[in-house]
Amino acid sequence: MKRLESIGDLDKLRESIIxxxxxxxKTITICGGPGCHAIGSEDLRTxxxxxxxxxxxxxxxxxxxxxxxGFCEQGPxxxxxxxxxxxxxxxxEDIEPIITETLVDDKIIDSLLYEDENGNKIVYEKxxxxxxxxxxxxxxxxxxxxxTIIDDYIGNGGYEAFCKVLTGMKPEEVITxxxxxxxxxxxxxxxxxxxxxxxxxxxxGNIKYIVCNCDEGDPGAYMDRSLLEGNPHLVLEGMLIxxxxxxSQEGFIYVRHExxxxxxxxxxxxxxxxxxxxxxxxxxxxxxxxxIDIARGxxxxxxxxxxxxxxxxxxxxxxxxxxxxxxxxxxxxWEKPTNLNNVETWANVPFIINNGSGWYSQIGTAKSKGTKIxxxxxxxxxxxxxxxxxxxSLREIVYDIGGGTPDGTEIKAVQTGGPSxxxxxxxxxxxxxxxxxxxxxxxxxxxxxxxxxxKHTCMVDFARYFIKFLKDESCGKCMPCRExxxxxxxxxxxxxxxNGTNGSIDLLEELAFVMKDASLCGLGKTAPNSIVSTLxxxxxxxISHVRDKKCPAGVCTAxxxxxxxxETCTGCGACKKNCxxxxxxxxxxxxxxxxxxxxxxxxxxxxxxxFGAVEVN
Amino acid sequence: xxxxxxxxxxxxxKRKSWALISILxxxxxxxxxxxxxxxxxxxxxxxxxLTRLYGMATFYKTxxxxxxxxxxITICSGTACHVRGSDRILKEIMxxxxxxxxxxxxxxxxxxxxxxxxxxxxxxxxxxVDGKYNGKMNASKVKNLLVKCRRKA
Numbered sequence: 001m002k003r004l005e006s007i008g009d010l011d012k013l014r015e016s017i018i019x020x021x022x023x024x025x026k027t028i029t030i031c032g033g034p035g036c037h038a039i040g041s042e043d044l045r046t047x048x049x050x051x052x053x054x055x056x057x058x059x060x061x062x063x064x065x066x067x068x069x070g071f072c073e074q075g076p077x078x079x080x081x082x083x084x085x086x087x088x089x090x091x092x093e094d095i096e097p098i099i100t101e102t103l104v105d106d107k108i109i110d111s112l113l114y115e116d117e118n119g120n121k122i123v124y125e126k127x128x129x130x131x132x133x134x135x136x137x138x139x140x141x142x143x144x145x146x147x148t149i150i151d152d153y154i155g156n157g158g159y160e161a162f163c164k165v166l167t168g169m170k171p172e173e174v175i176t177x178x179x180x181x182x183x184x185x186x187x188x189x190x191x192x193x194x195x196x197x198x199x200x201x202x203x204x205g206n207i208k209y210i211v212c213n214c215d216e217g218d219p220g221a222y223m224d225r226s227l228l229e230g231n232p233h234l235v236l237e238g239m240l241i242x243x244x245x246x247x248s249q250e251g252f253i254y255v256r257h258e259x260x261x262x263x264x265x266x267x268x269x270x271x272x273x274x275x276x277x278x279x280x281x282x283x284x285x286x287x288x289x290x291x292i293d294i295a296r297g298x299x300x301x302x303x304x305x306x307x308x309x310x311x312x313x314x315x316x317x318x319x320x321x322x323x324x325x326x327x328x329x330x331x332x333x334w335e336k337p338t339n340l341n342n343v344e345t346w347a348n349v350p351f352i353i354n355n356g357s358g359w360y361s362q363i364g365t366a367k368s369k370g371t372k373i374x375x376x377x378x379x380x381x382x383x384x385x386x387x388x389x390x391x392x393s394l395r396e397i398v399y400d401i402g403g404g405t406p407d408g409t410e411i412k413a414v415q416t417g418g419p420s421x422x423x424x425x426x427x428x429x430x431x432x433x434x435x436x437x438x439x440x441x442x443x444x445x446x447x448x449x450x451x452x453x454x455k456h457t458c459m460v461d462f463a464r465y466f467i468k469f470l471k472d473e474s475c476g477k478c479m480p481c482r483e484x485x486x487x488x489x490x491x492x493x494x495x496x497x498x499n500g501t502n503g504s505i506d507l508l509e510e511l512a513f514v515m516k517d518a519s520l521c522g523l524g525k526t527a528p529n530s531i532v533s534t535l536x537x538x539x540x541x542x543i544s545h546v547r548d549k550k551c552p553a554g555v556c557t558a559x560x561x562x563x564x565x566x567e568t569c570t571g572c573g574a575c576k577k578n579c580x581x582x583x584x585x586x587x588x589x590x591x592x593x594x595x596x597x598x599x600x601x602x603x604x605x606x607x608x609x610x611f612g613a614v615e616v617n
Numbered sequence: 618x619x620x621x622x623x624x625x626x627x628x629x630x631k632r633k634s635w636a637l638i639s640i641l642x643x644x645x646x647x648x649x650x651x652x653x654x655x656x657x658x659x660x661x662x663x664x665x666x667l668t669r670l671y672g673m674a675t676f677y678k679t680x681x682x683x684x685x686x687x688x689x690i691t692i693c694s695g696t697a698c699h700v701r702g703s704d705r706i707l708k709e710i711m712x713x714x715x716x717x718x719x720x721x722x723x724x725x726x727x728x729x730x731x732x733x734x735x736x737x738x739x740x741x742x743x744x745x746v747d748g749k750y751n752g753k754m755n756a757s758k759v760k761n762l763l764v765k766c767r768r769k770a
Contacts, residue, residue: 035739298641298678580709602709
């Protein structure tokens with residue numbers, strides 16, 4: 001790779017990449033996102049490559065092993081361009097017919113198409129309901145690039161925004177543009193990005209750091225991972241623009257260790273950018289220098305908090321400090337001004353610069369601009385990553401895009417904001433996606449986890465799940481969080497096990513108040529949210545557990561029993577065969593029975609019964 | 618592991634403090650845990666007090682101070698897997714292997730790990746055995762999986 005000495009050199013390189021790619025008549029993009037990767041898309045890629053080579057087609061058909069396409073439920077996915085045909089749930093044996101029939105003969109293979117709920121086959125990706133209501137600003141480009149090939153990014157207009165900044169914008173103008181766009185931090189709190197950049201630029205000192213936070217610890221959320229893994233140069237370009245605006249020469253990407261492909265791909269991207277002279281000294285002959293290193297996290301949720309992340313980067317245990325009087329923009333890493341932004345925030349920056357703040361600020365609501373990527377998971381038909389314009393309602397996301405619950409029953413609630421967020425009940429699902437509206441409803445935007453809950457989710461158990469998670473993740477530095485979470489976990493466990501008393505709920509509320517008020521960092525301050533919101537909207541479930549010793553959702557094992565309805569049981573024997581504890585007796589074609597003493601209430605029988613004969617009380 | 622390998626890893630990361638977690642993780646790849654001997658070496662080479670390294674090794678969940686089993690069984694307890702019943706599956710595994718999360722079976726064969734999210738929520742609940750993903754698990758399927766693992770071990 002030859003080092004680029006000027007912006008003209010980069011333009012020439014882009015032209016040559018576009019010219020080179022003209023030889024390809026078609027491209028097939030295989031999704032290599034976290035979901036598809038877990039179910040074998042890597043095997044698909046190697047087989048595809050081999051097959052194309054053997055048939056001498058690799059100079060006519062381009063195979064792109066890309067980042068996440070979003071529609072994880074239907075993975076592994078492949079999209080054929082320019083037509084845009086989408087094939088779902090691929091297996092290695094599908095490769096041969098795809099090449100012969102679709103890539104060579106232009107025929108569509110019906111059996112590989114997406115089928116909607118009415119049984120209609122949909123040919124093109126753009127027509128699939130899952131994609132239709134989305135606004136895929138950040139995610140779309142991901143389908144066009146192999147994250148380990150910088151040429152793909154440059155060929156698709158990559159680093160143009162950075163060049164625009166270098167040639168025609170003063171740092172202050174960049175900051176004004178970001179401020180005008182209305183971009184707010186995507187990490188959760190929603191602080192205005194431009195304001196943060198300005199504070200860091202104005203902070204005293206010559207050495208300033210910028211940090212990309214990819215310590216995505218929210219369970220059930222994988223947007224940041226997908227972005228950094230699937231399009232790392234977009235994040236690097238955002239950071240370059242930020243560094244130029246703030247006046248920083250050194251940056252870090254802090255990535256969760258559990259995301260190996262994210263730090264590997266980001267590492268490859270950095271090396272390639274350095275080799276081309278897009279990172280390092282005197283970038284593109286402009287006199288501007290900036291370098292990025294990758295630091296791996298150690299598996300601590302609290303390190304997503306800015307001051308804890310800074311401590312971790314300094315080679316210490318990730319304990320937060322009080323930032324009420326001393327912000328990281330004034331004194332962060334090694335006590336120098338430090339600007340931290342989340343992966344998705346950085347990824348938005350090149351789009352704002354390229355298209356202008358006026359264009360960007362038209363997307364969204366009055367105070368929440370742009371798009372937001374959510375990881376739509378849980379009891380939802382179409383699990384996946386969805387990118388939607390701010391202002392869309394929760395109902396549109398979970399029903400129009402998500403397709404509702406898998407069994408068609410009513411959605412009970414939607415949880416957003418990760419462990420710091422809250423649950424929004426079905427009756428409030430018409431509220432728009434907006435930082436302030438979600439907070440008003442007792443939840444928060446958070447980094448983008450969106451968990452759909454149905455009637456089989458016990459809200460007390462669900463609240464305890466988050467409390468237990470946070471108890472394990474609390475760094476232990478401040479007392480309200482450390483002790484408060486332990487006591488909350490104990491009280492909730494008592495309730496779940498049928499040992500709750502009349503005072504249990506009052507005590508939870510009192511603890512919640514104190515923790516919110518007196519904890520040191522955001523983790524402790526927001527920790528009670530799951531309890532507060534479930535108590536507000538689902539108090540009757542708590543009361544059932546405490547007073548009646550019943551779990552209405554049939555989840556809390558101490559309060560439920562499984563029985564087989566003798567009238568509906570056909571005696572097929574599926575439950576008996578699948579019971580891991582030999583707790584079911586009966587002969588074929590006669591009603592079966594659960595032996596209470598042996599039953600561990602694992603629910604396996606209920607899952608396998610096709611006749612709904614297993615009941616939980 | 619050879620202490621010269623520790624030195625090499627420390628040098629690859631240029632003895633930078635921000636790479637300390639990565640250094641410890643890279644060293645850990647060899648034996649599956651950080652022995653006292655290894656931590657002492659890192660402390661000398663990095664000129665960082667041993668107490669601080671010990672503090673880090675106990676604070677960060679990806680770092681281990683005790684030997685790990687030959688096989689690793691990881692269950693995802695992310696929110697999406699939780700609402701689909703991962704808790705019951707975890708109980709089944711604990712019961713079968715007679716081990717607590719984070720622990721290793723007495724015969725040193727299996728270590729049970731619980732992670733917060735694997736990012737493959739579409740196929741949850743997930744149990745990973747030595748890197749291989751097993752999706753859409755339930756209590757009955759996981760028992761069959763474990764019986765197979767035991768037979769192979």
